[in-house]
Amino acid sequence: MTPKPTVHDYTAVIVGAGGAGLYAALELARNNIKTAVLTKLYPTRSHTGAAQGGICAALGNLEEDHPDWHMYDTVKGGDYLVDQDAAEILAREAIETVIELEHMGLPFNRTPEGKIDQRRFGGHTRNFGEGPVRRACFAADRTGHMILQTLYQQCIKHGVEFFDEYHVVDLLRDEAPGGETRGVVAYRIADGEMHVFRSSAVMFATGGFGRMFKITSNAFALTGDGVAMCYRRGVPAQDMEFYQFHPTGIVGIGILLSEAARGEGGVLRNDSGERFMEKYAPTLMDLAPRDMVSRAMYMEIREGRGIGGKDFLHLDLTHLGRKVIDEKLPDITEFARVYQGVEPITQPVPVTPTAHYAMGGIPTNTDARVVGDEKNTVVPGLYAAGECACVSVHGANRLGTNSLVDILVFGRRAGLSIAADLAGAGELPALPADAAEQVTGELERMRTRPRGENAHKIRVELSEMMMDRCGVFRTADGLKQLTLELRDLHGRFANVRVNDRGKVFNTDLLEAREVGYLLDCAEATVAGALARTESRGAHFREDYPERNDTDWLKHSLAFRAEGGPDIRYKPVTITRFEPKPRTY
Amino acid sequence: MQVDLRVLRYDPERDKKPHWERYSVESEPMDRVLDVLHRVKWDHDGSLTFRRSCAHGVCGSDAMMINGRNRLACKIRVDQLGRKISVAPLPGMPVIKDLVVDMDDFFAKYRSVMPYLVNDEPPPERERLQSPEDRERYDDSTKCILCAACTSACPSFWAQSSYVGPAAIVNAHRFIFDSRDDAAHERLEILADEDGVWRCRTIFNCVDACPRGINITQAILEVSSAIVDRPS
Numbered sequence: 091m092t093p094k095p096t097v098h099d100y101t102a103v104i105v106g107a108g109g110a111g112l113y114a115a116l117e118l119a120r121n122n123i124k125t126a127v128l129t130k131l132y133p134t135r136s137h138t139g140a141a142q143g144g145i146c147a148a149l150g151n152l153e154e155d156h157p158d159w160h161m162y163d164t165v166k167g168g169d170y171l172v173d174q175d176a177a178e179i180l181a182r183e184a185i186e187t188v189i190e191l192e193h194m195g196l197p198f199n200r201t202p203e204g205k206i207d208q209r210r211f212g213g214h215t216r217n218f219g220e221g222p223v224r225r226a227c228f229a230a231d232r233t234g235h236m237i238l239q240t241l242y243q244q245c246i247k248h249g250v251e252f253f254d255e256y257h258v259v260d261l262l263r264d265e266a267p268g269g270e271t272r273g274v275v276a277y278r279i280a281d282g283e284m285h286v287f288r289s290s291a292v293m294f295a296t297g298g299f300g301r302m303f304k305i306t307s308n309a310f311a312l313t314g315d316g317v318a319m320c321y322r323r324g325v326p327a328q329d330m331e332f333y334q335f336h337p338t339g340i341v342g343i344g345i346l347l348s349e350a351a352r353g354e355g356g357v358l359r360n361d362s363g364e365r366f367m368e369k370y371a372p373t374l375m376d377l378a379p380r381d382m383v384s385r386a387m388y389m390e391i392r393e394g395r396g397i398g399g400k401d402f403l404h405l406d407l408t409h410l411g412r413k414v415i416d417e418k419l420p421d422i423t424e425f426a427r428v429y430q431g432v433e434p435i436t437q438p439v440p441v442t443p444t445a446h447y448a449m450g451g452i453p454t455n456t457d458a459r460v461v462g463d464e465k466n467t468v469v470p471g472l473y474a475a476g477e478c479a480c481v482s483v484h485g486a487n488r489l490g491t492n493s494l495v496d497i498l499v500f501g502r503r504a505g506l507s508i509a510a511d512l513a514g515a516g517e518l519p520a521l522p523a524d525a526a527e528q529v530t531g532e533l534e535r536m537r538t539r540p541r542g543e544n545a546h547k548i549r550v551e552l553s554e555m556m557m558d559r560c561g562v563f564r565t566a567d568g569l570k571q572l573t574l575e576l577r578d579l580h581g582r583f584a585n586v587r588v589n590d591r592g593k594v595f596n597t598d599l600l601e602a603r604e605v606g607y608l609l610d611c612a613e614a615t616v617a618g619a620l621a622r623t624e625s626r627g628a629h630f631r632e633d634y635p636e637r638n639d640t641d642w643l644k645h646s647l648a649f650r651a652e653g654g655p656d657i658r659y660k661p662v663t664i665t666r667f668e669p670k671p672r673t674y
Numbered sequence: 675m676q677v678d679l680r681v682l683r684y685d686p687e688r689d690k691k692p693h694w695e696r697y698s699v700e701s702e703p704m705d706r707v708l709d710v711l712h713r714v715k716w717d718h719d720g721s722l723t724f725r726r727s728c729a730h731g732v733c734g735s736d737a738m739m740i741n742g743r744n745r746l747a748c749k750i751r752v753d754q755l756g757r758k759i760s761v762a763p764l765p766g767m768p769v770i771k772d773l774v775v776d777m778d779d780f781f782a783k784y785r786s787v788m789p790y791l792v793n794d795e796p797p798p799e800r801e802r803l804q805s806p807e808d809r810e811r812y813d814d815s816t817k818c819i820l821c822a823a824c825t826s827a828c829p830s831f832w833a834q835s836s837y838v839g840p841a842a843i844v845n846a847h848r849f850i851f852d853s854r855d856d857a858a859h860e861r862l863e864i865l866a867d868e869d870g871v872w873r874c875r876t877i878f879n880c881v882d883a884c885p886r887g888i889n890i891t892q893a894i895l896e897v898s899s900a901i902v903d904r905p906s
Contacts (some may be wrong), residue, residue, distance in 0.1 A: 132777065134820050135733040190802040195791025195854065197809060197816050206802030236816060243790035280770060302870035309727040345730045425730060431704065453689060546716040568790060589720025592687045593769040614782070 095275070095284035095526040099518055102291040102508050103274055105316060108136035109234075110252075110476030110501030111243035111295030116456075117246035117505025118657055123512060126274055127250060130311065130600070133242050137297050138497060139308045141234025142422060143224030145494040146214055147184035151205045153222045157181040159216060160225065164492060164532055165573035167213040167379045168449075168485020169627035169637065169668035171329070171645065174483045175454050180492065180499055183213040186332040187498040188227050195551055196240040199228050199418075201279045201300050209418075210353040210475035213379040213489040219674070222377050224565040226491050231350050233481065237494060238447040255279040255507040257600055258315065258531040261292065262521070263472065265324040267462070271471030275526045277533065277598065282593030284526045291508045292521050293473035294320065294452060295501065297609040301604075303445035304557040306344035307339055313558060316478040320452050320606035321614065325469060326658070327463055328480040329450035330611070331618030334628045335562050339444025341402045342431050347422045347441060349490040352376040353416055356407045358387070359438065360395040364372045364401075364653070371674040379629040381463040381487040384443040388562050397440060404438035407431040411435075422522075443562060447488055448629065450618070453647065459511075464647060464660040473508055475500040482645065485662075486627020537599050542587030545602035552605070552612060560616055561562030564633050569620040572657065575611055583609055617655040622646065632659075639669050676870060678700045679710055681722065682762035682771050690771065703753035707740055711747060711773075714726075724773040732883055736819030737764055738773045744823035744883035763824035766835070780822045783838045787846040787864055792857035808853040815830065816849040817886040817892050822891055824880035830873045837873040838865065840880040840890045847893040850900060864899045871898045 102118055108130035118125040130138070148155040158460040161183035165172045178266070192198060192206060199207040199354040208224040216223040229236040244251075273288040278365070288612055296316030300308025322328050335356070352358075357376050360366045370386040371378035378386075391401050407415060412435050415423050423434040432439050452474040453461045458481075460472040476497040555575055559568035562563045583606055590598035624638035625631050643662055648655040677699045684692035715722045724747070725735040726831050731749040738747055739762040752759070764768055767775035793802075795839055819843065825831055825839035846865055850858040865871050871894055880890040 131727055131733075131735065132781070132820075135727050135735050136734075137728065140728050140730070141730050189799075189801055193793075193797040195793075195849070195852065197812070198801075198854070200804055200806045200809045202806065204802050204805050204808075230813075230819070231733070234817070239816070242792075246785055247790040310729060311735065343729075344759070382747060421732070427705075428751070429704070429730070464849075546720075590723070592721065592771075593772050594686055595723050597723050597725075598715070627698045 091180070095286045096290060098126065100124055100287055100289045101512060102293070103128065103287045103289040104293045104295060105274060106136070106295035106297060106476070106513045107133035107148055107252065108138035108297055108476060109237055110504065111293070112245055113146050113498055113503035114115045114293055114295065114475065114508065116241065116244055116248060117502055118144070118509060119245065119250050123509055124183050126252065126253055128253045128256045128258050128274070128287065130255065130279070132254045133252060137312055137489045139145060139235045139238040140309065140346070141237070141437055142227035142231045142346065142348035142492055143353060144209060144211060144233050144491045144493040145188060145236070145237070146211060146225045147188040147204060147227055147474065147495070148181065148225060149185060149188065149208065151201060152196060152208050153216070154224055157185065157223055159218060159223065160184065160214070161220050163214050164483060164489055165485070165667050166219070166672060167489040168674055170643065171485030171626060172204060173480065173482050173663040174665040174667060175663050176483045180483045180495055183499045184495045186644050187502060190315055191237065191240060191498070193242050194244050196229065196236050198227055198598050209238065209350065210377060211379045211386065211490045212349045212372070215374070220375060224312040227348065228354065231348050231419050234494060234584055235651065256285065258319070259531065259533065259603060260324045261319045261619065262525055263323055267467070268470065271469070272521055276425060277600070279595055282596060284530050285520065286526050288518050288521050290471045291473065291512060292471060293504050293508065294478050295474070296445035296475045296478045298448040298477040299608060300445045302556050302608045302612045303561065304552060304553040305344040305442070306337055306445040307344050308445070314607045314611035315449050316474065318610040320460070321610055321650050325452060325460060326355060326649045327450060327614040328453040328647050329482060329618070329645050330614040330630045330648055331622050331646065332447060332449035332486045332627055334378055334380055334447040335443040336386055336446035337443050338441040340425065341430060341440045341442050344444035345425055345429055346444065346446065347405060347425060347439065351405060351407060351419055351422060354414055355410055356405055358383070359404045359406050360390045361397050361399065362395065366390050366395070374674040379487055379489060382674065384562055385630060386609045387443055402440045402442040407434045407439045408436060408438065422465035424626045425448065426538035443668070445561070447493060447508055449480065449482070449484040450486055451478045453483055456481060456591065457507040458500050459507055464658050473504045475504040486629060501586070515660040533599060533603065535604055536586055536588055537591060539587040542585045543582045545586045545588065546584070548583055548586070549608065552579055552608060554611045556612055563630055563632050564619055569616055570617050573620065576609065580609055580613070617648055617657055618646045620655045630633060643669060675701055675703065675757065678758050679714065679773045679841055680760040680773070684769050685721065685771055700701060703754045705746050705752045707750050707752070707755070707759060707878050708736055708747040710759065711761070712754065715740055723771045732819060735818035737823040738762065738820040739765055744827045746821060746823070749885050764822055765877060766824070766826050766832045777822065779872050780825060780841070783798070784845055785818060785844045786838065787842045788861050789845040789849065789851065791855050793854055794856065802854050804853055811846050811853070812851040815844045815887050818844050818848070821885060823865065823883040823885060825877040827883035829877055829879065829882055830875055834869070834873060836869045838869055840874070840894060843871060843897055844888060847897050850897060858900070859874065862897070862904050865897055866901045871901065
């Protein structure tokens with residue numbers, strides 16, 4: 091007999107307090123909608139705060155720029171898998187959201203005239219690909235930190251109600267098509283008590299799942315909770331095979347050195363000092379999109395041109411000078427000093443690609459409403475935005491800074507959609523008496539099982555096999571092997587036991603729970619990658635190295651099923667830009 | 675190399691009071707203390723409890739007292755500390771379990787200083803203009819990640835826990851000196867209280883503790899001067 095959970099009633103519930111969750115919460119507060127924001131961290135610990143380089147918006151403060159150019163770059167950068175209606179919204183509303191952030195107090199760097207300063211970033215060009223453009227608005231190299239702080243500050247000002255260190259562990263919904271959303275179950279970390287939040291509107295803004303890979307820029311908290319909880323409750327996961335590796339991670343630990351380093355003029359060099367990106371992307375060179383740069387780096391390493399013949403390359407900032415580095419790249423150069431013992435003003439920094447961003451996730455329409463099938467049928471009461479969602483504005487490969495644009499534009503749209511849908515809404519949904527029972531049982535068995543598997547070991551094995559066989563390069567053989575290995579890990583996971591048997595702040599238990607989410611995300615990722623017999627954006631199949639628009643210009647949807655995911659497809663929305671070969 | 679790690683542990687479900695536990699941990703010189711803690715948690719004792727998330731010094735989760743000074747566990751390396759490493763929760767704050775402290779009071783004080791831009795003028799269609807010099811004026815205090823290393827290192831806070839503390843003052847400074855903000859006067863009134871800036875004794879522990887390198891004492895002095903100079 092499990093103790094009865096505490097029940098809270100809220101008109102809307104937001105899970106996750108990064109940029110997307112906070113922007114939505116702010117819109118709901120402005121509309122006087124009773125909202126609970128739940129986070130397993132504190133809001134200011136969210137991974138939005140780790141974003142460094144900037145947020146693109148075609149303000150044109152330093153040179154001519156247009157939202158159309160931003161839209162085009164986004165579509166081309168995503169290797170034409172981008173839904174173009176979404177990209178158009180992204181590029182257009184980027185401008186008003188950046189201006190609104192400035193009005194909220196965000197301390198952008200300034201031009202001599204006092205306008206928001208802008209710099210170059212990978213894949214962002216003038217006049218449909220002619221050359222780099224200064225589009226990324228920035229606050230030194232802590233733009234994400236300033237966005238997170240500013241939104242949290244405004245939420246405080248508007249009295250948003252936060253439930254800090256409440257770990258959401260289940261989504262309550264009627265899984266029949268058209269079924270209603272009823273709320274979430276949360277585990278209060280401080281004392282291990284279960285809480286049910288009853289609500290007819292639930293928004294997920296839980297971020298990505300980079301922790302499924304061994305080398306990642308992602309925080310420990312990024313374990314795909316929202317994607318997996320929806321997947322377990324009948325919502326598909328979209329385009330999961332597209333996972334971005336960022337070119338410049340710190341060797342061995344994956345911490346990110348922002349693309350802003352190359353935006354300010356930094357270059358990548360191989361063992362002979364050659365600026366090798368000249369060969370792979372003659373126009374944009376080091377500022378080509380991330381998928382291309384990461385692949386080029388692996389090619390250099392494979393052909394023996396890594397530094398000292400090893401598996402890393404150099405990011406050279408030495409020609410930029412102390413002033414530029416101190417004023418515009420202070421944080422990331424400090425990362426190099428602290429974590430590598432390298433002085434970037436005088437020494438090149440060793441770098442290697444690092445798992446960074448999920449283009450896929452919970453499928454939504456452009457109003458951040460979750461859609462549950464190939465016909466884009468709306469799931470009533472369910473919303474998602476940010477990295478956990480797939481609109482899709484990033485297609486097969488996200489451009490630098492567009493993650494911040496995404497969380498703001500679609501986080502805000504989620505808030506507006508929830509407010510619109512709730513206008514005139516009546517009573518809260520009925521809640522079954524045993525709403526929390528399933529997940530409570532799962533957690534209790536893990537906590538009290540006398541013998542069993544070690545969750546941490548499973549996570550390490552998962553992250554190594556995903557890195558090896560589902561990283562930058564993929565083959566049918568590797569993915570088939572991985573499918574079997576994942577099935578085995580799932581089996582072992584069903585018998586996990588944790589070491590900490592207590593109720594108070596049991597992070598051992600929650601880390602184990604998170605491994606289960608990672609396994610689900612990995613299962614969908616591998617199934618999508620094995621099925622897609624082409625190469626597009628970040629998904630590169632060595633056995634199918636070309637893009638194939640005839641058969642594969644479509645989004646994948648992974649539905650959870652016995653014996654492995656059921657993969658279905660839906661069309662890409664193409665409005666203005668027909669697919670063309672992608673050269674830079 | 676083997677590191678001799680001592681951790682001040684406390685589990686309210688088992689222990690009457692905190693006690694030290696020792697672990698011998700195999701480490702590399704470039705390992706972060708966070709790596710060492712993880713090795714204990716993952717390989718020896720899953721019940722060792724601490725907060726962490728980003729693991730590179732930007733989220734502020736893993737502030738703790740390391741060899742007697744407040745540090746982020748993810749931003750200090752083994753080779754900076756030597757073979758003997760002792761880790762304890764942030765001093766002066768209620769301990770929930772092991773290295774996890776109760777942050778409620780810390781965040782309540784942060785919220786008390788109006789840590790948000792106030793400007794009731796209708797905004798222009800585009801950005802408000804701000805010169806690079808005006809932007810630079812409050813740059814240092816925008817770096818704060820609310821890790822609580824400074825406040826919990828402050829002897830004035832240990833002596834008088836109602837003191838609003840350096841972190842809250844830094845976050846007030848961030849807006850008081852922002853040319854776009856209109857509520858400096860209200861914030862200065864709040865900080866002129868007996869639990870405000872006057873409890874600072876310029877001991878500089880906060881500056882030593884700050885993982886972001888903020889000149890906190892300078893910020894507090896600037897706020898104090900602004901209180902003295904404010905029109906009555």
